[in-house]
Amino acid sequence: MALRESGREEINSMSAQQVHDLTEYKDVWVFTEIKDHEEVHDTALEILSKAREIADKLDQQLVAIVLALEAEQYLETIKDYGVDKIIYISHPNLKHYHERIFTSLVYDLIKEYKPSVFLFPSTEAGNSLAARIAYRCRTGLVSDVLDLELSDEHGKNLLLTDKPAYGGNIHVKIICPHARPQMCTITGGTFIKKKSRKSSIEVIKKEYTFDDRNIKIKIIGTPTRKDKPTATLSDARFVIGGGHGLSTKENFEKLFELARFTNGKVGGTRRPIIEGWMSEHLQIGISGESINCDLYIAFGISGAIQHVVGITRSKTIVAINKDPNCALFKVADYCIVADATDILEGLLKYYKVD
Numbered sequence: 001m002a003l004r005e006s007g008r009e010e011i012n013s014m015s016a017q018q019v020h021d022l023t024e025y026k027d028v029w030v031f032t033e034i035k036d037h038e039e040v041h042d043t044a045l046e047i048l049s050k051a052r053e054i055a056d057k058l059d060q061q062l063v064a065i066v067l068a069l070e071a072e073q074y075l076e077t078i079k080d081y082g083v084d085k086i087i088y089i090s091h092p093n094l095k096h097y098h099e100r101i102f103t104s105l106v107y108d109l110i111k112e113y114k115p116s117v118f119l120f121p122s123t124e125a126g127n128s129l130a131a132r133i134a135y136r137c138r139t140g141l142v143s144d145v146l147d148l149e150l151s152d153e154h155g156k157n158l159l160l161t162d163k164p165a166y167g168g169n170i171h172v173k174i175i176c177p178h179a180r181p182q183m184c185t186i187t188g189g190t191f192i193k194k195k196s197r198k199s200s201i202e203v204i205k206k207e208y209t210f211d212d213r214n215i216k217i218k219i220i221g222t223p224t225r226k227d228k229p230t231a232t233l234s235d236a237r238f239v240i241g242g243g244h245g246l247s248t249k250e251n252f253e254k255l256f257e258l259a260r261f262t263n264g265k266v267g268g269t270r271r272p273i274i275e276g277w278m279s280e281h282l283q284i285g286i287s288g289e290s291i292n293c294d295l296y297i298a299f300g301i302s303g304a305i306q307h308v309v310g311i312t313r314s315k316t317i318v319a320i321n322k323d324p325n326c327a328l329f330k331v332a333d334y335c336i337v338a339d340a341t342d343i344l345e346g347l348l349k350y351y352k353v354d
């Protein structure tokens with residue numbers, strides 16, 4: 001087995017099959033990210049819940065990897081999500097995600113313990129770290145997967161990941177048969193948090209071994225958006241979604257007016273962000289938030305898979321579109337073929353009169 005040390009050399013022509021002895025790898029790891037050095041990232045807890053199922057089927061251990069400032073404070077929360085083991089490093093230099101430090105420390109852990117599966121939240125830090133680790137390990141990485149299962153079709157107990165490709169026109173299933181760990185990133189809201197606690201949980205504290213002389217950039221803070229929402233869309237009971245079909249910023253702003261009357265929250269597709277009608281943190285979908293509301297009303301949204309994956313947990317979906325064949329109608333509970341702006345104006349008129 002020869003995982004090579006440096007992350008800088010060119011990928012050589014040797015196939016991964018010759019490099020990795022798969023029998024040496026076991027256990028399911030989750031990069032249990034700490035959000036804003038304040039709390040365990042919800043997405044990490046969701047992934048732990050799903051990873052528990054995978055670990056059970058493999059009859060292997062579920063291991064949470066935690067790197068943080070004063071990491072001990074997060075361990076009790078993590079223990080509630082089915083872990084068999086927590087491996088953590090606590091150090092002031094781990095307050096913010098630093099790509100060189102995190103990559104080096106996590107890679108050292110992989111060399112020592114050799115996990116078979118390694119899952120990451122699809123966050124800025126998770127995506128950056130996963131890509132760097134995959135490169136160093138000479139293994140594959142699937143980003144933003146929608147589902148995970150085990151398959152024996154191309155080898156025993158391979159992780160089968162499901163993700164949209166080619167603009168969402170097809171779903172692809174991807175396996176990583178010859179290299180380890182099998183890695184992927186997962187968007188928030190893809191899986192549901194499920195509490196369970198093992199009667200015995202091993203906790204291992206590892207030393208911070210990074211040579212600080214290699215730090216070229218010191219991170220003194222991370223930017224926080226002025227308009228950072230206090231409550232996210234994923235907590236909202238009623239969500240009003242807007243798409244490109246609303247045609248203008250002026251029309252789109254009427255959604256916020258409707259939200260004020262109805263105590264709803266506005267979200268939308270990527271298109272209104274591109275148009276400058278809505279800020280980025282309101283995007284719903286694979287690269288935004290997943291919602292879990294009682295009612296979702298979509299105004300002028302086509303139903304691209306990247307959006308739909310973020311709304312499927314809504315209890316009731318109402319879609320308003322002037323195209324009777326739009327894709328969103330296939331997943332909606334109620335389909336209204338109409339001009340979305342007319343309906344929006346009608347609703348506002350109703351509330352204003354009241």
Ligand SMILES: Cc1cc2nc3c(=O)[nH]c(=O)nc-3n(C[C@H](O)[C@H](O)[C@H](O)COP(=O)(O)OP(=O)(O)OC[C@H]3O[C@@H](n4cnc5c(N)ncnc54)[C@H](O)[C@@H]3O)c2cc1C
Pocket residue numbers: 167168242243244245246268269270271272283284285286287288299300301302303304305306307320321322323326338339340341
């Ligand atoms: C890697 C990647 C990640 C992505 N991530 C996301 C994501 O997280 N979330 C996301 O939303 N998108 C995402 N996208 C973009 C996604 O593919 C679609 O382009 C986007 O969702 C389309 O937005 P839309 O439905 O508002 O616009 P359009 O596709 O332009 O659809 C507009 C709809 O409005 C209807 N319409 C037009 N006029 C009216 C009217 N007057 N009344 C009623 N209906 C009308 C049309 O019939 C049409 O169905 C991603 C794309 C890629 C490649």
